Amino acid sequence: MITYLARRILWIIPVLFTVSIITFTLMHAVPGGPWDSEKRLPQGVQNRLNAQYGLDQPIYVQYITWAGGFVQGNLGPSYRFKDRTVNDIVSDGIWTTVQLGVMAFLLAVFVGIPLGIIASLGHNRWPDYLSTSVSIVGISTPSFVLAILLIVFFGVQLRWFPTSGWKGPPNWVLPTIALAGFPIAQIARYTRASMLEVTRKDYIRTAQSKGLRDRAVVIRHMVRNALIPVVTILGPILAFLVTGSFIIETIFAIPGVGRYYITAIGTRDYSLLMAMTMLYAFAVAFMNVVVDVLYAYIDPRIRYS
């Protein structure tokens, strides 16, 4: 298990390396540079700025410089926000982004799983239909649409929650729901299907025939076994939360790191863009490892070697 874990974690390194090479190459293939703003700088000034930031070097030299800095935890200067380094920008926003992601994840798990269980216990009766309707809305509404609908309904019409910013708990409600909508539906669907599958297993019949109370059968035998396959979709769901967060952050004007991604591409802020991509790639790769390990932990039949 330890060897397996170590190997999986070490695997993140070549993944990040490849991601960085591809992103770096693509990024420099984009025409234009960080100094193209509304008022064009004179060529001489641009050349001097290029020299100062090392942008006049061949691209592989620039990559090595960047990679050297990255390994030492130096993400470089931001070309757009000239008085700040990328480290500042990331450390300012990262916890907001993480908080949003964690809240949406918890909401998805603690609403999705019960919803799926209730649906399976009331199979083909109203709890099932209610839960299935929620799932249908969840899978068919893209997070940006859900965000706008929530803003219109609960922000503009009913005025229950603020629609932008991140000052306190009232601000957290709408973005978290918007981000969690799709994962809730996915988790509920998987839980329901898995529960229905488990219901027909022999060990459930055994448990019932030995006179175990219904509640004990459901909790100890059905739910425990039904949740094993559900864990497999947590990986894709975490990846969805990570990449989905930047659209939600943009719509709700949340001061996280996600909203910088689109602006960084637009303004050719190379070092900020690299930092964002690496951060997101690391988050996705790392969470896949976590999910696999969790899978082995809850299902003793699986042994990694």
Add this chain to the structure above:
Amino acid sequence: MATTTALDRRLTKPKQSAGLWSDAFGRLRKNRLALFGLVLVILFLIAGAFGPILAPWDYKVQDLQAIFANGNRPIKPLSPGHLLGTDSLGRDLLSRLLDGARISVTVAFVVQIVILSIGVPIGALAGWFGGRLDNILMRFTDVIYAFPDLLFIILLSVAFRETAFGQALDGLFLVFVAIGLTSWVTVARLVRGQLLALKETEFVEAARAIGVSDARIVVRHLLPNGLSPIIVAITLGIPSAILAESTLAFIGVGVQPPRASWGSLIADGQKYVRGDPHLVLFPAIFIALALIGFTFLGDGLRDALDPKLKGKQ
């Protein structure tokens, strides 16, 4: 060789085509949700194929008179001449939604072709040859899987936007390629898994024993037998492609104006959402129906093609 391949065809073919597909169709017909999905998918295809004929207006024409009479505000739904109203420039919303359907249909299918033409060869090579090649290809697949796909698609779209390649098909070609390049992983893994399982079966051993070539075994025996999970993955991949395209259009890096993707319609309508919510609601409903249709059909196909899972729905 002629006799051996004829023999081998006779031995294997009737077996796989006799029961599976008609059985599957029978099961699909009994699944009401799947049929509902199928109906939505057919409507979606009709809207995409015949959109310009069905549309009352050209999607880029402005009804200047009507919009001027309305004080330069978007026209409400159920107005004469504009069933679903217009946008702030006086362009007919229904016609623009139908153009959006055409974009979504194209995205849905072309992306799947890109995915198949990358995913199937890679999965087949890895599964069939195994060993070091399998290792290299699967590690490569892992890297692509870990790539934050939406970010990559955005980067690719911006990087090539100004080139001839980026301008092709109003910018749609680039969207297809970008989405396809990040989404073939699931199909590659499925194909590899199927080949690994089927490689050891007796009918493959028999085909090998009579001297059928590797390529022929893969194409004639393994792929058709492992087809059903791939069909399901493709059907369920379509909603993700539609979703990715509309998200790109929403943040403004997908299709170029005046073309009207459902995502860009929502982005445009966002500004008028207080007074004219129809500009956001109708595109949202269209996206939702398309996503529901393919998801239900995909789930139904999975249950129909894999009898072991029967009763999950």
